[in-house]
Structures are given as C-alpha cells and as structure tokens.
Amino acid sequence: MTPDELKNYMATHHESDFLLVDVRQPEEYGKEHIPGAKLCPIMTYVAGLYEQPGDRDLIFYCQSGGRSAAAAALAIEEKVTTRDVHYLTGGIEAWEDRTLPDFPKISIFDLSGTQEELLRTAMDLEKGALRYYDHVAKRFAGKSFAGVFSRLAEAENAHARTVYDVWCRMVDEPPPFETIFQELKGHILEGGEDLKKMLKRVISIKSDTCMILIELGLLIENAALDLYKAMADQTVDRHTKKAFLAIAQAEKAHMKILLGQIEKCAQT
Structure with missing residues (x-):
C-alpha cells in the first residue's frame, strides 16, 4: 500500500474498520508517527504479546518498510484476521516524502520456464x-x-x-x-x-x-x-x-x- 493509497483508505473508511499499527521502537514512535497509529514494537508482536482484532483490516508501517513487511507476512501466515492485511510501502519515510529513489525492482523470473x-x-x-x-x-x-x-x-x-x-x-x-x-x-x-x-x-x-x-x-x-x-x-x-x-x-x-x-x- 503506497502513502497515497493509505491516505485515501483512511479518508474513506471508518476508524472501526481498521487498525494502523506502528511496529517500530518506542523512541522512534515518540519522534514522529502517523496520527491514529497504535504502537506495537515488532518483537512484542512476534512474541505474541499483542492481541489483534480479528474483524478489522490490519495496516502495518515502520521506518522504511522492512519491519512492517515482515509483520504483514507473519499476520497472513498465522491468519490473525479474517480481513485484509497491508503494509505501508516505504514506511514513514515515504509517508513524509523522504524515500530514497534508488531501491529498484527488476523482473527476473519467468515462471513459465523449465x-x-x-x-x-x-x-x-x-x-x-x-x-x-x-x-x-x-x-x-x-x-x-x-x-x-x-x-x-x-x-x-x-x-x-x-x-x-x-x-x-x-x-x-x-x-x-x-x-x-x-x-x-x-x-x-x-x-x-x-x-x-x-x-x-x-x-x-x-x-x-x-x-x-x-x-x-x-x-x-x-x-x-x-x-x-x-x-x-x-x-x-x-x-x-x-x-x-x-x-x-x-x-x-x-x-x-x-x-x-x-x-x-x-x-x-
């Protein structure tokens, strides 16, 4: 989910429809965070000490996307919700328009090969x-x-x-x-x-x-x-x-x- 997609999602959905989860450390959250986000450091999440609602969309974000991608992957694997699971591509860096431009993706796999x-x-x-x-x-x-x-x-x-x-x-x-x-x-x-x-x-x-x-x-x-x-x-x-x-x-x-x-x- 891109920053623009998240902003549009938040503008068109009721707060009870989703949970925005910041999986960074408390000191990072304290410096800046997306309004309305709930803090849950990634290791607290991985340890299972954080209960997630099973009837709301989950949207994870972190600093640049790595931790939230992992959180989303684990949430999907464990089927912690019956709703959708997303993560913010580029994290809060992208949200604040600070993303570095040099992280390219390349098409490298032809799954039709032998x-x-x-x-x-x-x-x-x-x-x-x-x-x-x-x-x-x-x-x-x-x-x-x-x-x-x-x-x-x-x-x-x-x-x-x-x-x-x-x-x-x-x-x-x-x-x-x-x-x-x-x-x-x-x-x-x-x-x-x-x-x-x-x-x-x-x-x-x-x-x-x-x-x-x-x-x-x-x-x-x-x-x-x-x-x-x-x-x-x-x-x-x-x-x-x-x-x-x-x-x-x-x-x-x-x-x-x-x-x-x-x-x-x-x-x-």
Missing part, C-alpha cells in the same frame, strides 16, 4: 543474496550486528545447495556444486534487486546504520518468501516443490533472525 531453468535461476539468486550479506558483514566487521549478516550469508549458500540437489536429478552428469556456483553471476538478489545498486545504497548510509540494514534485509527476505512460494505453486515436480517450500520457510526464519537484532541496534 524446471531446470527455474532451479538454476534460483541458485543464481541465492548467490546474489550471499554476495550482498557477505559484503555487509565485511564492510561493518567489528560492529555488533555484523555477525547476523555472516550467518545469513552462510544460510544462502545452504539454500543454493538445497536447490542444487534437486537440479542434479534433472540433468545428465551435473558438475559439482562448487563449479556451477562459481559460474553463476549473482548480480540479482532473491527479491529482484540489482546487487550493485543495493551495495551503493549500503555505502551511502550515513546514520542509523544498523536499523537501515535490518530494514533492507527484511525487505529482501520478505520478497524472497513471496518468490519461493510462487515458485512452489508453479511447479508440479514434488521434489522441486518441497525444496522451494523449505526455502520459503527458511526465509521466515531469516526474518526472525533480523528482527531479533532490532533491540541491539539501539546499542550501536
């Missing part, structure tokens, strides 16, 4: 995510949050191996994993973002580094979750479907790893 092509592309996307997380971990080596991104880089390698194992069943005389992984470019991340442009954005971060990196990571993982669920729905091969669903489940675990870092961001 199973072999889908799997090879999936491995390429995993390499892109690995390269991104590895760069972040090395660039901020020594920071308390660097280890989180090292863990995610290792996880992307494991995902690629999972996909490779399924791919091997479909090709004659497959090369070793190390060989094919080396050949892959990894120029695009799982969520469809261009790696070079994402790295430029990382380099441009001047303040609130930890929180911005967490937000970016959540956006990547949420997009990856959507992608792998779509791929699982598309495929008819049970081994491929199982692999894609396993990775989708892992993407949710990645979101929780990133969310677990948020309270530590205030200490950096």
Whole structure:
C-alpha cells in the first residue's frame, strides 16, 4: 500500500474498520508517527504479546518498510484476521516524502520456464543474496550486528545447495556444486534487486546504520518468501516443490533472525 493509497483508505473508511499499527521502537514512535497509529514494537508482536482484532483490516508501517513487511507476512501466515492485511510501502519515510529513489525492482523470473531453468535461476539468486550479506558483514566487521549478516550469508549458500540437489536429478552428469556456483553471476538478489545498486545504497548510509540494514534485509527476505512460494505453486515436480517450500520457510526464519537484532541496534 503506497502513502497515497493509505491516505485515501483512511479518508474513506471508518476508524472501526481498521487498525494502523506502528511496529517500530518506542523512541522512534515518540519522534514522529502517523496520527491514529497504535504502537506495537515488532518483537512484542512476534512474541505474541499483542492481541489483534480479528474483524478489522490490519495496516502495518515502520521506518522504511522492512519491519512492517515482515509483520504483514507473519499476520497472513498465522491468519490473525479474517480481513485484509497491508503494509505501508516505504514506511514513514515515504509517508513524509523522504524515500530514497534508488531501491529498484527488476523482473527476473519467468515462471513459465523449465524446471531446470527455474532451479538454476534460483541458485543464481541465492548467490546474489550471499554476495550482498557477505559484503555487509565485511564492510561493518567489528560492529555488533555484523555477525547476523555472516550467518545469513552462510544460510544462502545452504539454500543454493538445497536447490542444487534437486537440479542434479534433472540433468545428465551435473558438475559439482562448487563449479556451477562459481559460474553463476549473482548480480540479482532473491527479491529482484540489482546487487550493485543495493551495495551503493549500503555505502551511502550515513546514520542509523544498523536499523537501515535490518530494514533492507527484511525487505529482501520478505520478497524472497513471496518468490519461493510462487515458485512452489508453479511447479508440479514434488521434489522441486518441497525444496522451494523449505526455502520459503527458511526465509521466515531469516526474518526472525533480523528482527531479533532490532533491540541491539539501539546499542550501536
């Protein structure tokens, strides 16, 4: 939901029809928030300590979209409401017209391709995510949050191996994993973002580094979750479907790893 769509929604719906939830930290909420929003820090939400009405639309927002995307994904997964679930694209930064213009989306997946092509592309996307997380971990080596991104880089390698194992069943005389992984470019991340442009954005971060990196990571993982669920729905091969669903489940675990870092961001 874009800022204009949210403004129009709020103008045309009764307050009893929806709940606007700010999933940031109390200090962020205290600095500025959308009028009428209820504060529920994301980790309170994830821990299940926040009861949501099951008969109202839920609209989540945060600083730039990452935390609210994760909250919306979890709300949909857990079926916490019979109504619609949305999140504000770009967060309060977009609401206040402060969004940076360099977070492009690219069409990278032709779901009509062969199973072999889908799997090879999936491995390429995993390499892109690995390269991104590895760069972040090395660039901020020594920071308390660097280890989180090292863990995610290792996880992307494991995902690629999972996909490779399924791919091997479909090709004659497959090369070793190390060989094919080396050949892959990894120029695009799982969520469809261009790696070079994402790295430029990382380099441009001047303040609130930890929180911005967490937000970016959540956006990547949420997009990856959507992608792998779509791929699982598309495929008819049970081994491929199982692999894609396993990775989708892992993407949710990645979101929780990133969310677990948020309270530590205030200490950096």
